[in-house]
Amino acid sequence: MSIITLAQANRIIEAIFARGLELECRPMSVIVVEPGAKVKAFQKEDDSAMMRFEMAYGKAYAAL
Numbered sequence: 001m002s003i004i005t006l007a008q009a010n011r012i013i014e015a016i017f018a019r020g021l022e023l024e025c026r027p028m029s030v031i032v033v034e035p036g037a038k039v040k041a042f043q044k045e046d047d048s049a050m051m052r053f054e055m056a057y058g059k060a061y062a063a064l
Contacts, residue, residue: 003034009041031056037064
């Protein structure tokens with residue numbers, strides 16, 4: 001399995017935020033993890049709720 005670069009992770013996050021704006025979603029938080037659930041990048045939009053890191057990490061961990 002190839003490792004994702006920080007630049008790639010940030011491009012993924014930018015694309016997710018852009019799509020969220022198109023769909024008129026509430027402020028989001030996005031996490032990108034590497035194998036082993038190691039956090040590569042995390043960003044949270046302004047006014048996103050507290051505890052969003054923990055929720056995003058938990059979902060990413062469960063997906064792995």
